[in-house]
Amino acid sequence: MSEVVFNEQAFYNHLGGDRELATEILKVYMVDAPARTESLAEAVKNGDQVLAVKYSHALKGISATIRANAIALLAEKIEMCSRKGDLDKAKHLMPKVFLELDAVLTAVRKHLTT
Template identity: 55%
Template sequence: MACEFFNEQAFFDHLSGDRELGAEILNVYLTDAPARLRALSEATKTNNQNLIIKYSHALKGISATIRAEKIAEIAEDIELAARQNHLEKVNEYLPDIEKILEKTLKVLRNYLEM
């Protein structure tokens, strides 16, 4: 099931096809990704550049791991903007990443229910 929010084939290829391990990782992502996005959002409210970099980098990493490529790309854009101290640009990305994460989580939940 390759879709724009989750590249299942690439994810399981990376895990040598281990479906049980994949399900465990996806379940962790369902909890971890929203928590990291909340932390990122809080950091943007205080313009804390270091925390914005930290949480966007973490969200990028966990999203890349499960091959949620859209989330990883936007998180990387946020991280780069923060590193360049373009915090107003960071705020422009937040609504997009929130919407895409919501859609990604829905896809993952549906996948895990199969």
């Protein structure tokens, strides 16, 4: 797991400092990222290459948006493995995704309550 799981400063800089927009995006992330991660895990488990690519790509995008770089990179690795049909490798990366997601959600939750 990475030390900086959610780079708040980079996220706010990307949004031009718009705190209202940032809060909306973070609230969506709190719901969307876990759902996409669960869908990704199910796709990988079931050997569904098309859905694994779809959900890993989506998780990568939403995580990169909030500057949760470690989970975005993990999702990108899973996307590349899935595109190549290597779902066994993708399956081995999923526990790291869940750990990183927990850390990101904790950081975002803490940020939203301060």
